[in-house]
Amino acid sequence: MAAKGRRFSPKLHDSSRMDNYITPATALGRLLRRALCAVALCLPCSLWAQQATYYASATGEKGAALKTALAHIVSDHTVRSYANLWVDFRETDCRPDGKVWDMYSCITNFTFGDDQAGNFKAEGDKYNREHSFPKSWWGGSSGIPAYTDLFHLYPTDGYVNGMRGNLPFGEVKSATKQSAKGFSKVGPSAIAGYGGTVFEPADEYKGDFARTYFYMATAYESSFAGWAESEGGIMLAGNAWPGFKAWALDMLLQWAEDDPVSDKERDRNEAVYGIQHNRNPYIDYPGLEQYVWGECQNVPFDAAEYKDPATIVGIDGPVAVPSGADAPVYDLQGRRIRRQHHAGIRIENGKKVTD
Secondary structure (H helix, E strand, C coil): CCCCCCCCCCCCCHHHHCCCECCCHHHHHHHHHHHHHHHHHHHHHHHHHHHHHHHHHHHHCCCCHHHHHHHHCCCCCCCCCCCCHHHHHHCCEEECCEECCCCCCCCCCCCCCEEEECCCCCCCCCCEEECCCCCHHHCCCCCCHHHHHHCCCEEEHHHHHHCCCCEEEEEEEECCCCHHHHHCCEEEEEECCCEEEEECCCHHHHHHHHHHHHHHHHHHHHHHHCCCCCHHHHHCCCCCCCCHHHHHHHHHHHHHHHCCCHHHHHHHHHHHHHHHHCCCCCCCCCCCCHHCCCCCCCCCCCCCCCCCCCHCCCCCCCEEEEEHHCEHHHHHCCCCCCCCCCCCCCCCCEEEEEE
8 A cells, every 4th residue: 555645855855845744644653753752761871871872973963974974883793694594583583472573474473493494385384584675686695794684684484575576665556466464465566756566564564674774775885876786776776875766765764754663673673783783773763764864854963862853843734634444553652553454463562463
């Protein structure tokens, strides 16, 4: 389903170019992100101080320069072997029930180790190592850090992973293929600016994948221009900044806004940090993408006294609220739950869990 309402331009915010309405998802997402930002400020002082120290060298930067400053901080990390990932996933992608946290399927109950790799014929058979940012986009080389970077590698159902292949993320007009219960879909793009075939993840993980791509554009800033020369050119712009083509950037910014940072992402960020010794700044600072690409490009970043964009920009227009069964539903963290309920996933204590 195509996201409606206002989308952000990769250029500086120009109110004359914006629509007058924003979606309920965007409006509520902003309100709840304000609350979450306030909660973050209540973290133990030692943890907040460590985070502020980690990003201190980026303080005062904005826009493209901020992304470059962040790249200098997060690009250097401990590189894992491809085999290490099977063990790493037990720390980074473990559901509360101890099963594999699969973001491509809502019916899997994989056991770590027992169900990894191997042959599969249907959804739910095996899980594998998914490069959510397809490795073919940089030519498939296993000799670069991105090949095993946990910030874009996830354990996912092998069958659905194969259904995606190397397709770009997007939103479909109508599904030509889909995983069980329509959780993930493949079909023609509904996003203006690209009309090819795309893979649409579930709504509740769109923000996760958007922040994954923001991390990739930052950590691998020096490589992004070259990656656009291959299949990555569908989404990538062939430059260091903005890095993404307009259609892709607008979509990712909208996904990040509609699906704010969750406890799942925070927990995963900490787990990856314990393994790779680097972090995803777009998780640590909710809304940071607006400082780099969006409405806050003229606002200097402050690692110690971060201001969430929602508190700077505010909700600056009337909200078009749908009625009846079309009204979206949100959990208490501001994460949009699919309008069609998918049995097997629910929100419990601020986390997505599987029955």
